[in-house]
Amino acid sequence: xxxxxxxxxxxxxxxxxxxxxxxxxxxxxxxxxxxxxxxxxxxxxxxxxxxxxxxxxxxxxxxxxxxxxxxxxxxxxxxxxxxxxxxxxxxxxxxxxxxxxxxxxxxxxxxxxxxxxxxxxxxxxxxxxxxxxxxxxxxxxx
Numbered sequence: 001x002x003x004x005x006x007x008x009x010x011x012x013x014x015x016x017x018x019x020x021x022x023x024x025x026x027x028x029x030x031x032x033x034x035x036x037x038x039x040x041x042x043x044x045x046x047x048x049x050x051x052x053x054x055x056x057x058x059x060x061x062x063x064x065x066x067x068x069x070x071x072x073x074x075x076x077x078x079x080x081x082x083x084x085x086x087x088x089x090x091x092x093x094x095x096x097x098x099x100x101x102x103x104x105x106x107x108x109x110x111x112x113x114x115x116x117x118x119x120x121x122x123x124x125x126x127x128x129x130x131x132x133x134x135x136x137x138x139x140x141x142x
Contacts (some may be wrong), residue, residue: 003136008080009042011136014059015103016070019042020048032059036070037104045128046082049092049100052125060086060127068129077139092124 003011020036034056040046047066050057060066064086071079097118101110 001138003078003080003138006042008134008136009040011078012040012070012082013042014070015102016035016072016106017139018068018070020056020068022056022066023063025059025062032056036068037100038070039100039103045087045130046084047096047126047128049096049124049126051121052123057125057127061089066127066129068088073081079137081135082131082133084124084130085126087130088128089125090128092126094118096126097124 006037008021017035017079018038019033020038021033024030024032032055036048036050036056038046038048045076050060065084065088066080067083069079071077071080071092098114101113105113
């Protein structure tokens, strides 16, 4: 059964690891699909952080849109897929890295991870996507 707008937005606001898909831009290749952390608040834009020159960063810049899909298997099988245009790409800040890291990591691991990532991951950007098309379902008990 499809989720209501409120249900799908609330589900997406939970800290799931999403699958990001974007056209690979290469003949004979399927879309580039990779796991990614994301940030979302109901009614707003979704944002991700990635390397400016990473394969996904270049593909998103070229295509101007991408798709995220988040799912779970307990307590019921549920998923939300959302696709839309990129509305902003800005240099990442340390505060943004702290925010998204705190969403996914235990509190005691955030500082160490942020220190390592800020130093070792190279130039990062935050890409904001405006949700435009949604697909969602709750398939019942797993």
